[in-house]
């Protein structure tokens with residue numbers, strides 16, 4: 001039997017940034033409970049960019065099992081960990097320094113390999129293998145949650161449109177020395193890792209992302225890196241956008257609520273589409 005098609009993206013739109021931040025914190029904590037209940041720990045991957053600031057709602061939350069968190073980075077720039085360009089550093093400043101996650105459960109790149117990108121990527125992949133080998137020995141790692149951003153040309157992690165890193169199928173982590181924006185030397189998790197997670201969540205804010213979000217959600221066939229993140233069943237993909245970023249998107253938003261499985265995702269997206277079609281028909285009358 002062929003595998004079931006990936007679940008449709010679930011799109012949440014929030015009236016302002018604070019509502020997005022609060023809902024994201026709520027969602028991440030629910031994902032943690034779900035993962036700890038089912039698998040005894042919570043393995044999460046963080047991106048750089050504006051995501052870190054949008055995670056600030058996690059600081060000070062109670063009833064969180066911080067000792068069960070295992071944190072990795074979806075991509076990382078080949079810079080020291082205390083550099084302003086480091087994705088670890090930006091997440092540390094906004095989020096990690098405020099919560100009691102045991103330091104040995106925050107898995108950074110090894111700065112000893114900064115001069116050799118291949119070693120840097122290999123070492124990070126080995127850290128992933130070491131972590132996932134015990135829990136799921138599958139071909140690719142299965143993160144409980146991957147938190148992603150959408151760059152200005154539709155990239156996510158350091159997977160840039162038209163770049164050869166996008167076609168990597170074997171490695172879990174690869175490297176590049178010619179990133180078209182920001183620091184050029186980076187390592188990044190690959191598309192197969194992104195499409196094997198339980199939950200991928202994109203977080204997008206600001207009017208400068210409006211046109212791009214419309215393209216990614218309404219015209220996925222353009223094949224931008226973000227549109228390619230459609231986790232295989234039972235994986236789910238969510239989009240959290242503020243009203244400015246969501247302004248041009250036709251893809252129907254869904255009221256914010258926890259969604260547990262592919263069937264629920266299909267139902268809420270179908271219901272949102274019906275509502276949008278009814279509204280359009282009424283407006284046309």
Ligand SMILES: O=C(O)[C@H](O)[C@@H](O)[C@H](O)[C@H](O)COP(=O)(O)O
Nearest residue numbers: 047048049050149150151156157
């Ligand atoms: O290392 C990186 O540059 C990030 O991981 C990158 O993929 C980021 O998520 C997007 O570029 C979105 O960044 P913004 O949210 O800041 O636009």
